[in-house]
Amino acid sequence: xxxxxxxxxxxxxxxxxxxxxxxxxxxxxxxxxxxxxxxxxxxxxxxxxxxxxxxxxxxxxxxxxxxxxxxxxxxxxxxxxxxxxxxxxxxxxxxxxxxxxxxxxxxxxxxxxxxxxx
Amino acid sequence: xxxxxxxxxxxxxxxxxxxxxxxxxxxxxxxxxxxxxxxxxxxxxxxxxxxxxxxxxxxxxxxxxxxxxxxxxxxxxxxxxxxxxxxxxxxxxxxxxxxxxxxxxxxxxxxxxxxxxx
Numbered sequence: 001x002x003x004x005x006x007x008x009x010x011x012x013x014x015x016x017x018x019x020x021x022x023x024x025x026x027x028x029x030x031x032x033x034x035x036x037x038x039x040x041x042x043x044x045x046x047x048x049x050x051x052x053x054x055x056x057x058x059x060x061x062x063x064x065x066x067x068x069x070x071x072x073x074x075x076x077x078x079x080x081x082x083x084x085x086x087x088x089x090x091x092x093x094x095x096x097x098x099x100x101x102x103x104x105x106x107x108x109x110x111x112x113x114x115x116x117x118x
Numbered sequence: 119x120x121x122x123x124x125x126x127x128x129x130x131x132x133x134x135x136x137x138x139x140x141x142x143x144x145x146x147x148x149x150x151x152x153x154x155x156x157x158x159x160x161x162x163x164x165x166x167x168x169x170x171x172x173x174x175x176x177x178x179x180x181x182x183x184x185x186x187x188x189x190x191x192x193x194x195x196x197x198x199x200x201x202x203x204x205x206x207x208x209x210x211x212x213x214x215x216x217x218x219x220x221x222x223x224x225x226x227x228x229x230x231x232x233x234x235x236x
Contacts (some may be wrong), residue, residue, distance in 0.1 A: 003186070040123050076121075
């Protein structure tokens with residue numbers, strides 16, 4: 001059986017950015033940590049909502065009609081099909097992400113990074 | 119569309135314990151906050167894993183063969199079908215929980231509390 005997950009300990013294990021690392025599974029969902037800095041691409045997920053929780057730093061989730069700014073201890077669920085672009089403007093952000101297994105991070109399997117176990 | 123969720127702000131809205139409050143939805147999962155103190159009942163969920171993330175305080179998740187102690191910033195997923203008992207021995211604990219909608223918190227619809235929107 002899996003053990004508990006300390007987010008601080010998991011973040012200490014890597015420093016690369018934009019590479020989600022799977023730290024736990026919840027049914028058919030991946031629970032992931034990732035470090036981001038700068039701009040991601042505009043994308044949407046046709047099949048699923050997208051869960052963001054900020055562990056450290058500040059993240060703008062740009063939507064076509066507004067921007068949701070998240071600080072540590074704040075979460076946001078981007079609804080299925082809604083275009084969004086995560087942007088970390090003020091330095092690196094540490095995030096907890098939860099998505100169904102196999103969800104491409106760019107919304108497109110051709111451009112998505114492979115999510116790896118940590 | 120729903121707005122962002124600040125955990126600190128959500129916890130400021132209530133003080134009752136053992137009553138999960140729904141703060142967001144992720145597909146067919148409820149994202150909830152709850153305050154706990156003392157012992158819960160032994161139970162299991164035949165249909166789903168059970169996600170616990172400690173926001174503040176210390177939580178023992180007792181399993182039949184060991185105890186997983188979680189502090190702030192730590193998470194644990196109790197696998198489907200595994201008996202467990204959450205116990206907050208050192209004062210109140212604030213938790214973030216994620217479960218499929220309709221999951222009874224006691225594992226039994228007859229004894230479960232109703233999860234309410236916050």
